[in-house]
Amino acid sequence: xxxxxxxxxxxxxxxxxxxxxxxxxxxxxxxxxxxxxxxxxxxxxxxxxxxxxxxxxxxxxxxxxxxxxxxxxxxxxxxxxxxxxxxxxxxxxxxxxxxxxxxxxxxxxxxxxxxxxxxxxxxxxxxxxxxxxxxxxxxxxxxxxxxxxxxxxxxxxxxxxxxxxxxxxxxxxxxxxxxxxxxxxxxxxxxxxxxxxxxxxxxxxxxxxxxxxxxxxxxxxxxxxx
Amino acid sequence: xxxxxxxxxxxxxxxxxxxxxxxxxxxxxxxxxxxxxxxxxxxxxxxxxxxxxxxxxxxxxxxxxxxxxxxxxxxxxxxxxxxxxxxxxxxxxxxxxxxxxxxxxxxxxxxxxxxxxxxxxxxxxxxxxxxxxxxxxxxxxxxxxxxxxxxxxxxxxxxxxxxxxxxxxxxxxxxxxxxxxxxxxxxxxxxxxxxxxx
Numbered sequence: 036x037x038x039x040x041x042x043x044x045x046x047x048x049x050x051x052x053x054x055x056x057x058x059x060x061x062x063x064x065x066x067x068x069x070x071x072x073x074x075x076x077x078x079x080x081x082x083x084x085x086x087x088x089x090x091x092x093x094x095x096x097x098x099x100x101x102x103x104x105x106x107x108x109x110x111x112x113x114x115x116x117x118x119x120x121x122x123x124x125x126x127x128x129x130x131x132x133x134x135x136x137x138x139x140x141x142x143x144x145x146x147x148x149x150x151x152x153x154x155x156x157x158x159x160x161x162x163x164x165x166x167x168x169x170x171x172x173x174x175x176x177x178x179x180x181x182x183x184x185x186x187x188x189x190x191x192x193x194x195x196x197x198x199x200x201x202x203x204x205x206x207x208x209x210x211x212x213x214x215x216x217x218x219x220x221x222x223x224x225x226x227x228x229x230x231x232x233x234x235x236x237x238x239x240x241x242x243x244x245x246x247x248x249x250x251x252x253x254x255x256x257x258x259x260x261x
Numbered sequence: 262x263x264x265x266x267x268x269x270x271x272x273x274x275x276x277x278x279x280x281x282x283x284x285x286x287x288x289x290x291x292x293x294x295x296x297x298x299x300x301x302x303x304x305x306x307x308x309x310x311x312x313x314x315x316x317x318x319x320x321x322x323x324x325x326x327x328x329x330x331x332x333x334x335x336x337x338x339x340x341x342x343x344x345x346x347x348x349x350x351x352x353x354x355x356x357x358x359x360x361x362x363x364x365x366x367x368x369x370x371x372x373x374x375x376x377x378x379x380x381x382x383x384x385x386x387x388x389x390x391x392x393x394x395x396x397x398x399x400x401x402x403x404x405x406x407x408x409x410x411x412x413x414x415x416x417x418x419x420x421x422x423x424x425x426x427x428x429x430x431x432x433x434x435x436x437x438x439x440x441x442x443x444x445x446x447x448x449x450x451x452x453x454x455x456x457x458x459x
Contacts (some may be wrong), residue, residue, distance in 0.1 A: 046338065050327075116328065117327070118325050121323075141395070
């Protein structure tokens with residue numbers, strides 16, 4: 036990757052963080068949805084700590100998957116408002132810089148949400164990991180990147196369609212299923228202490244590399260599709 | 262668009278005219294590289310339009326600006342896409358369109374006319390050799406429109422080729438060089454600007 040792409044990725048990232056800091060469109064919608072999931076499910080399931088450990092892997096990732104889906108459309112919607120995306124398209128800046136800047140920005144926002152939500156999951160579900168808790172770090176980093184890189188790509192693809200709120204989950208969820216299964220089983224393995232999450236972590240690393248490459252290669256076509 | 266064949270001379274000011282739906286904005290978008298023609302090619306100073314982005318400035322109907330950023334922040338972001346890191350050309354562009362570079366207000370709080378001026382500043386800060394403008398006088402008061410028309414004439418004299426879509430041709434009768442008339446996606450006529458108001 037050229038130095039120009041890296042510099043322009045930083046330019047795009049800085050702009051996205053500044054826009055989000057001022058509008059909080061993306062973060063507020065994610066936070067509100069994730070909070071709802073945590074609170075509502077804590078009333079629906081009267082789970083003991085043991086039961087909570089078994090189902091928590093799925094619940095955590097469902098909350099983050101749907102929160103992310105809601106936020107990704109917002110992050111592209113601000114590029115369509117006032118037609119700003121056209122100004123980018125007529126500039127000499129490479130499309131990869133826009134994609135990477137936006138993906139890294141979304142990755143940071145979702146990680147921030149996860150950091151805020153983690154204590155709430157512990158409190159509401161009386162949660163304590165029985166496995167090596169440090170393994171949650173690569174699971175969450177890779178799992179979040181897997182969701183965000185595909186999500187940012189498919190959100191760019193669906194943003195100009197009429198029913199984009201419906202289109203994004205329709206495109207994103209099927210392609211994310213293998214990664215989500217790995218995230219859920221790896222998280223459950225750490226929480227219950229049963230089995231090793233390492234094979235799932237390796238799978239997630241491979242998934243991230245493959246899909247990041249494919250999305251980067253195809254983004255130019257998506258950006259310039261009329 | 263059908264059978265559009267057009268050659269523009271450098272350092273000339275062209276006005277693209279025609280009824281609504283004639284294809285003026287579409288032609289401008291095609292030249293800018295935002296829409297692909299089904300057939301044919303577009304060359305700008307001998308380069309394919311997508312290779313000539315750094316020589317081109319484009320102003321659309323929409324302002325192409327972020328509401329959450331101030332005017333200078335908007336220009337700084339777009340300038341960096343063109344590899345410009347100095348504030349000097351941005352401040353000059355804002356002053357040329359009659360805006361205060363020190364204005365701290367976010368673009369969302371600008372009036373329509375101010376947005377239009379800032380949008381023009383965004384299109385000209387890198388001193389493009391080809392300037393494509395779609396209705397730059399809409400939502401602008403008559404005095405400001407005249408000021409913009411004069412600025413465009415100066416830019417033409419400084420070496421830029423200008424192609425502008427407008428229905429307000431009266432503003433440009435003493436400024437523009439030629440008109441190009443479009444009708445139903447085709448070029449219908451072309452001639453000296455004086456002929457429009459003769």
